[in-house]
Amino acid sequence: MALSLQEKILDPNQGVYLIGTTPPKVDTDSTKLKSIAKKLLGRLHEIEYDGVVVYDIQDESSRTQVPRPFPFKHTVDPCEYSQLISELSQLDVITYKSVAQREASEFSDWLDDTKKQYGLKNLVLVGSPSSTGDIKLSLSEAYATLAAHQEKFFLGGVTIAERHASKRNEHERLLEKVTQDVSFSFLRQFIMHRPP
Numbered sequence: 001m002a003l004s005l006q007e008k009i010l011d012p013n014q015g016v017y018l019i020g021t022t023p024p025k026v027d028t029d030s031t032k033l034k035s036i037a038k039k040l041l042g043r044l045h046e047i048e049y050d051g052v053v054v055y056d057i058q059d060e061s062s063r064t065q066v067p068r069p070f071p072f073k074h075t076v077d078p079c080e081y082s083q084l085i086s087e088l089s090q091l092d093v094i095t096y097k098s099v100a101q102r103e104a105s106e107f108s109d110w111l112d113d114t115k116k117q118y119g120l121k122n123l124v125l126v127g128s129p130s131s132t133g134d135i136k137l138s139l140s141e142a143y144a145t146l147a148a149h150q151e152k153f154f155l156g157g158v159t160i161a162e163r164h165a166s167k168r169n170e171h172e173r174l175l176e177k178v179t180q181d182v183s184f185s186f187l188r189q190f191i192m193h194r195p196p
Helices: 004-008 028-044 078-089 104-116 141-148 161-167 168-177
Strands: 018-021 051-054 092-096 121-125 154-160 180-188
Touching: 004 092, 004 154, 028 078, 051 078, 092 104, 104 141, 104 168, 121 141
Parallel strands: 018 051, 051 092, 092 121, 121 154, 154 180
Antiparallel strands: none
């Protein structure tokens, strides 16, 4: 019997190959959404991969003073797109979720919907892009809300190389995340184009 994505991730002897994607723009109708997902999966048909990561895009203008090359646009809810990708590919999906925009009770409701309505179980929670701005829920509060929630999820985190380069404490953050039931982590690196 084939291993689940969770079993592969937890087994140090297994290699795991994931494909990452972002949901289409928020105003994409359901027919076009399905067409986009099918096109993506069609391009991947010759590659052996274990699952898909669906990112939750957030406005990161508070993180840097460098102007965006194009305006920020909201996307379809990552749960909706994750469910569609999972149904079409018959593979597990890992869904990213930015938690800063909602209160703990709203986040708890989102967790209910994620499991019951969308049937998703693999999550990576991300906090606010910076310590400034309108933060309704911190990442640590989101982890606590998740731990108290009746639904159980397979939880991943993010490790940020540039943060370690400046603060030298990313390893401590990783250890803290383990105590908050984070079972795996993605390394995130930024490649920024600096204007001449």
